[in-house]
Amino acid sequence: MTTTEQDGQDRGRLHWAARFEDVKNATVGSALRRLHWDLRLQPFHGYGSSTRVRVLAKVLYAAPGSPADFHDKPVHDMRTMAVRGWRNFTSQVAPFRTVRILLGGREYSVRADRSGIVDVELDVDLEPGEHEAVLWTVAGNEVTAEISVFPPEATVGLVSDIDDTVMVTLLPRPLLAFWNAFVMHQSSRQLVPGMPMLYQRLAREHPGLPVLYLSTGAWNVFPVLKRFLYKNGYPDGALLLTDWGPTNTGFFRSGREHKARALRRLAELFPQRRWLLVGDDGQHDPSIYAEFAAEHPELVEAIAIRQLTESEQLLAHGTLRPLPSRRRGADAPLTVTAPDGHGLLAALQRSEVIS
Structure with missing residues (x-):
């Protein structure tokens, strides 16, 4: 539908x-x-x-x-x-x-x-x-x-979060959406070290790599996000954003449900493709990805989570520690964590997801 x-x-x-x-x-x-x-x-x-x-x-x-x-x-x-x-x-x-x-x-x-x-x-x-x-x-x-x-021979694809995964704003999460949308100049957005290199490495290793950027940001900021990704050397790809307006149930759409629904849609459209899911531990990415992997273990290549600093955690949700996430079972996909793209690349290499 x-x-x-x-x-x-x-x-x-x-x-x-x-x-x-x-x-x-x-x-x-x-x-x-x-x-x-x-x-x-x-x-x-x-x-x-x-x-x-x-x-x-x-x-x-x-x-x-x-x-x-x-x-x-x-x-x-x-x-x-x-x-x-x-x-x-x-x-x-x-x-x-x-x-x-x-x-x-x-x-x-x-x-x-x-x-x-x-x-x-x-x-x-x-x-x-x-x-x-x-x-x-x-x-x-x-x-x-x-x-x-996407070419059928591209058996692996990349799904990446945006805020706190490819760029950092360093603002309390309640103000983040407003600041990103109405105030911040694109050149003021901070790059997460090593993330463009990680994604470029994936693109080289998997020719024709499908790339999707999944965010709770509004469609209104599509041009700004496109420019940030382009200027900082991220592979080109579709942005899956959302609309901020009211729904049949409330004032705003659920960002968590938006991401979960987008992943389910990918599973329906590409039932044979495996995805590397990249996000951060400041909000619900670990739980969302773990739940998707539990539903579709055959579609998840690995999960890579950027670890926020204590100050970033405090700004993201008000505490110094990551939010509790869904416990992974014995058959859960490989999950690696690191504070930046350099660490995630090294962890994925050690796990032989990337050569």
Whole structure:
């Protein structure tokens, strides 16, 4: 079931905050249409296999005369990418709009959800490699989205957390999302030592390595995160982010459930591929990965956990020690820990996951 289909089923049971958001979107959208604002699409990096791919985008309003690629350009042109996330929160979403997709010579018609998000899986016939999907709502506002089709011979893939795994912000976790989104300049984000080297080593050892960055960050900061990864030498890959808006049950989506659901989706789409799961011990990554491994032990190559310092632990959840995690059984996958990418690489080499 797609996100849009699930959203439609749950709409009658929405939390009051979600109903309020729907009224706001309808009221503001109506006003913008009267001012002759147009629909625009912000494409995200999709991924999939030769027979099924996931396409991601967001439908937004834009002032008259704005170029069709005003959100597309920052993703594809690193020199012009926005460096502060707050700019990406000033746009108004356009819910439930029909979006056309042209990919591999076939045209598809899909529908955005109540948050303006397009998140669909399409049956395709594509060669492994990089492809471009063309998306539009009306003639003239076409944009292109990157689609990575993973080669079938790539038996190992990489799933990586972002905050405190590939970069460090050094802020209390309650302020982290706000700071990342609205304040922090991308050059102020601190690189976790050795992590780009670790991921580059994996990419060299596994040609065509599927790379996915799984985070509880909002789709609004996609351009900022893309730029950080690009500038610091991380392998290119799709970002699996989430929407911050209210749901049918509360004010915010569950970050833990977002990650668990994303992993389950990977298991369905790639039932033969094994994943190296990389995260940190500041929140719930160890438990989430352990639970996934218990459900799908055949799909986990290894788990690598970055150990936060005591000060980072304090900022992450208020104590000096890591949060309790799910106990691993005798048949649990290999799990290595270290404070940075250098240590994780050495541990994975000792365990012969990396030569």
